[in-house]
Amino acid sequence: MNALRALGGARPTPGFGDPARIVPSSGIATLLTAITAGAMAFLAVFALALSMSAGQLAQRWSSTLSQSATLRISAPPSEIAAQTAAVLEVLRTTPGIASTRVLDIDEQRALLEPWFGPDLPIESLALPRLIEIIEAPEGFDSVGLRLRLASEAPGAMLDDHTRWRRPLVQAAASLRALAWLSVALIGVMMAAMITLAAGFSLAANAQVIRVLRLVGARDAFIARAFTNRFTVLAVIGAVAGMVLGVAAFALLPVAGDSGFLTGLGFSGAGWFMPLAIPPLAGVIAWAATRTAAMRVLRQEG
Amino acid sequence: MIRLANVSHDYGGRALLNGIDLHIAPGAFHFLTGPSGAGKSTLLKLCYGELRPSAGEIELFGQPLRGLSRDALADMRRRVGVIHQDCQFLDHLTLAENVALPFVATGRPVPEADLRELLSWVGLAGQAESLPPTLSGGERQRAALARAVILSPEVVLADEPTGNVDPEMSQRLLSLLVELNRMGTAVMIATHDLPMIRSAKSMVSARVLRIADRTLQTAGAEL
Numbered sequence: 001m002n003a004l005r006a007l008g009g010a011r012p013t014p015g016f017g018d019p020a021r022i023v024p025s026s027g028i029a030t031l032l033t034a035i036t037a038g039a040m041a042f043l044a045v046f047a048l049a050l051s052m053s054a055g056q057l058a059q060r061w062s063s064t065l066s067q068s069a070t071l072r073i074s075a076p077p078s079e080i081a082a083q084t085a086a087v088l089e090v091l092r093t094t095p096g097i098a099s100t101r102v103l104d105i106d107e108q109r110a111l112l113e114p115w116f117g118p119d120l121p122i123e124s125l126a127l128p129r130l131i132e133i134i135e136a137p138e139g140f141d142s143v144g145l146r147l148r149l150a151s152e153a154p155g156a157m158l159d160d161h162t163r164w165r166r167p168l169v170q171a172a173a174s175l176r177a178l179a180w181l182s183v184a185l186i187g188v189m190m191a192a193m194i195t196l197a198a199g200f201s202l203a204a205n206a207q208v209i210r211v212l213r214l215v216g217a218r219d220a221f222i223a224r225a226f227t228n229r230f231t232v233l234a235v236i237g238a239v240a241g242m243v244l245g246v247a248a249f250a251l252l253p254v255a256g257d258s259g260f261l262t263g264l265g266f267s268g269a270g271w272f273m274p275l276a277i278p279p280l281a282g283v284i285a286w287a288a289t290r291t292a293a294m295r296v297l298r299q300e301g
Numbered sequence: 302m303i304r305l306a307n308v309s310h311d312y313g314g315r316a317l318l319n320g321i322d323l324h325i326a327p328g329a330f331h332f333l334t335g336p337s338g339a340g341k342s343t344l345l346k347l348c349y350g351e352l353r354p355s356a357g358e359i360e361l362f363g364q365p366l367r368g369l370s371r372d373a374l375a376d377m378r379r380r381v382g383v384i385h386q387d388c389q390f391l392d393h394l395t396l397a398e399n400v401a402l403p404f405v406a407t408g409r410p411v412p413e414a415d416l417r418e419l420l421s422w423v424g425l426a427g428q429a430e431s432l433p434p435t436l437s438g439g440e441r442q443r444a445a446l447a448r449a450v451i452l453s454p455e456v457v458l459a460d461e462p463t464g465n466v467d468p469e470m471s472q473r474l475l476s477l478l479v480e481l482n483r484m485g486t487a488v489m490i491a492t493h494d495l496p497m498i499r500s501a502k503s504m505v506s507a508r509v510l511r512i513a514d515r516t517l518q519t520a521g522a523e524l
Contacts, residue, residue, distance in 0.1 A: 021393075022394070022402075208391060211389045214389055216452070217375060218407075
């Protein structure tokens, strides 16, 4: 730089000889790239949140419903005590059951209260007896248990919640697959938009390409002048979009403690997932620009 | 170094050049004349591989142009300095950066001292930080010359280097090119600036080639 300073009082330009400055920075294509990357990153945050929430939802439904089962004994009042004793004996000798508990009369009253009010004369009704079963981690063989119960206590009905669980878990899994498909589509859209923007920029800078060829630049160098610019812009845009998207979730009002919407958003380590968006956007931008540049350069002959 | 054998070139389906034989030897000094549109620029572009011939063989530094990959052709451009008719600068970069571009574009560090010396040699030390559009025609031509020779090429091809400069500046450019030739660089200048050709003949032993009727002829007696 000292050598240049000696040039008739001329001051050295900052970044003299920096290849990044070869392509003029102004231009609608570069601005569009940053905006596109930002918008896509913002959408990707939501798609990611949806996919993670769907995953958590499936897991929550699956685990809370599968760790317990309910056994119902319907029998004439005279037989109910005997059948309950028989059922408890069967359960005691069934592997995979951590504990069992017969619901007492007050608990049954609490279960029925929402429908019949607090004054129900529950003692006078022939209610079925309910037994709550808590599974051991390894689980129990519900088919085998049903067969044994059928012979020992014909009035016993086992409900292991599978009937409820399966469609819910399937719905959550489909939701999750859709969310990942959205993430993939956002990536494809970004690649398409950046390819168009890069094509525009390459056409607008035909003079730059001509001059670089004239002075002996290889195709890889010329392509790099464009890929560097677009990659940096895409990453900057994606960081901005990602920050806005995450901020939107952080500030989103939480709708109560229960219900479906509580699960929507990030939790724990999930908050770090969106950090993968900017590098991914950079890779997509790089690949899209390089492909476009090499195609243009080869056509030019 | 550059050899054309029986080269023809079509432009828009019309034969522009036909059966051209040319050899640029190390240290040679050629003028290329002919009426406008006769194909002077085309012949120069054939010499540095920007255009491909429709027939005939071109050899650049011993290698047939036909077999050169794009990268090999780019590398070859480092050995051929080209002064384009309209200079071809990057208008958003300073003059010094434009002159240093061949180093930047080939991924090498810019030798600052050489750059300074070169700019002084072409008399542009004071304009190093100017942008090309702010320069006069003569300054732009001298900057193009500086850029063409910064990699110490073996041959310099100049297309109408004195196209829009005054006679004094034309003389100055010529003396720079003659000086370069004396240091061993082969030079070929496409021009119809006859006074320049006449004055060159007193400084250097130049060969004058003329494009007429699509072929290359040796002229000279009439000058």
